[in-house]
Amino acid sequence: MSDPERPNPPLRRTNRSLPIALLRAREVVMGPVREMLADSPVNEQKWRVLRVLQEGGAQDQNSIAQQACLLLPSLTRILRTMENDGLVSRREDPQDRRRSIVQIEAAGLDILEQRGAQAAALVTDMRAQYGDEKFEQLLDLLEDLQKLNLKR
Amino acid sequence: MSDPERPNPPLRRTNRSLPIALLRAREVVMGPVREMLADSPVNEQKWRVLRVLQEGGAQDQNSIAQQACLLLPSLTRILRTMENDGLVSRREDPQDRRRSIVQIEAAGLDILEQRGAQAAALVTDMRAQYGDEKFEQLLDLLEDLQKLNLKR
DNA sequence: AGATATTGCTTGCTTTGTTAATCAAATTTA
DNA sequence: TAAATTTGATTAACAAAGCAAGCAATATCT
Numbered sequence: 001m002s003d004p005e006r007p008n009p010p011l012r013r014t015n016r017s018l019p020i021a022l023l024r025a026r027e028v029v030m031g032p033v034r035e036m037l038a039d040s041p042v043n044e045q046k047w048r049v050l051r052v053l054q055e056g057g058a059q060d061q062n063s064i065a066q067q068a069c070l071l072l073p074s075l076t077r078i079l080r081t082m083e084n085d086g087l088v089s090r091r092e093d094p095q096d097r098r099r100s101i102v103q104i105e106a107a108g109l110d111i112l113e114q115r116g117a118q119a120a121a122l123v124t125d126m127r128a129q130y131g132d133e134k135f136e137q138l139l140d141l142l143e144d145l146q147k148l149n150l151k152r
Numbered sequence: 153m154s155d156p157e158r159p160n161p162p163l164r165r166t167n168r169s170l171p172i173a174l175l176r177a178r179e180v181v182m183g184p185v186r187e188m189l190a191d192s193p194v195n196e197q198k199w200r201v202l203r204v205l206q207e208g209g210a211q212d213q214n215s216i217a218q219q220a221c222l223l224l225p226s227l228t229r230i231l232r233t234m235e236n237d238g239l240v241s242r243r244e245d246p247q248d249r250r251r252s253i254v255q256i257e258a259a260g261l262d263i264l265e266q267r268g269a270q271a272a273a274l275v276t277d278m279r280a281q282y283g284d285e286k287f288e289q290l291l292d293l294l295e296d297l298q299k300l301n302l303k304r
Numbered sequence: 305a306g307a308t309a310t311t312g313c314t315t316g317c318t319t320t321g322t323t324a325a326t327c328a329a330a331t332t333t334a
Numbered sequence: 335t336a337a338a339t340t341t342g343a344t345t346a347a348c349a350a351a352g353c354a355a356g357c358a359a360t361a362t363c364t
Binding site for chain 4: 034043060061062072073075076077096098099100
């Protein structure tokens with residue numbers, strides 16, 4: 001048995017651990033966003049779905065899931081409630097009847113419009129504090145990171 | 153009522169949205185880590201708790217929660233099972249009996265030691281593919297980001 | 305001191321994450 | 335064409351996240 005006081009070969013400082021650093025950074029960025037969404041009818045995930053639909057137009061669920069970083073089972077449930085709330089609608093793809101095409105509806109667009117200004121203000125504030133170049137640089141690095149194919 | 157087809161003032165493209173980019177990047181990085189932890193007695197969250205305790209020593213739950221990016225309710229439940237498994241122990245703070253001080257135990261240190269080498273290998277592999285300078289640069293940018301004090 | 309507010313943690317409840325199983329429609333193979 | 339495989343989506347089951355409420359110990363105020 002080992003001794004709790006023994007000096008252990010330390011891993012990287014947690015600030016320098018990429019997974020933890022990514023998580024902490026995300027908390028910082030999402031804090032204000034979560035507050036913004038707190039008194040709105042959508043949470044973080046639904047907001048992402050609306051954003052993806054706004055950006056990419058009507059599309060199937062696989063596509064939404066990938067872009068919004070949601071698994072299909074989660075998305076199924078989320079879309080069910082969003083459909084009940086009239087934020088989106090679903091229709092069967094006539095070309096391929098396995099697919100259902102999801103489209104954003106008026107109520108969904110309303111939310112994006114109501115909160116869009118606040119969301120933009122948050123980004124502006126953040127870029128100002130953080131620095132525009134650093135901000136872009138960070139996005140570039142993150143984009144590159146996503147392209148990596150790490151061993152499975 | 154608004155029209156679903158109306159052109160909307162778009163927010164940033166979602167691949168240039170920092171919260172989403174952080175999320176996607178984290179997915180990429182965590183894939184191999186999750187696999188490494190799959191056949192170990194701890195999951196991702198417990199691993200983070202162990203890392204924080206290793207780095208910061210015995211500390212109260214608020215402190216752990218902040219550093220490991222966990223909410224207190226989640227941490228309460230996680231620590232309960234970790235305590236049952238003998239990975240950590242809790243004792244009441246004699247100065248302030250509301251607080252409980254959490255300490256890592258031998259079994260917890262064992263896990264860190266057993267998996268530490270694998271974890272380090274994953275980092276090495278990733279740095280090689282991504283590039284060392286970029287890797288450090290990214291960590292610097294993320295560390296700066298964590299220091300930001302965004303408006304509440 | 306006594307009342308009030310704050311802090312640290314826990315519990316309850318709902319939503320989401322995660323994996324595996326299922327099903328129907330489409331595609332590939334034989 | 336029939337059988338086998340793949341694909342898109344849903345369901346089921348359980349762990350974990352997230353939020354609100356609650357409780358006990360401490361700090362603050364009057």
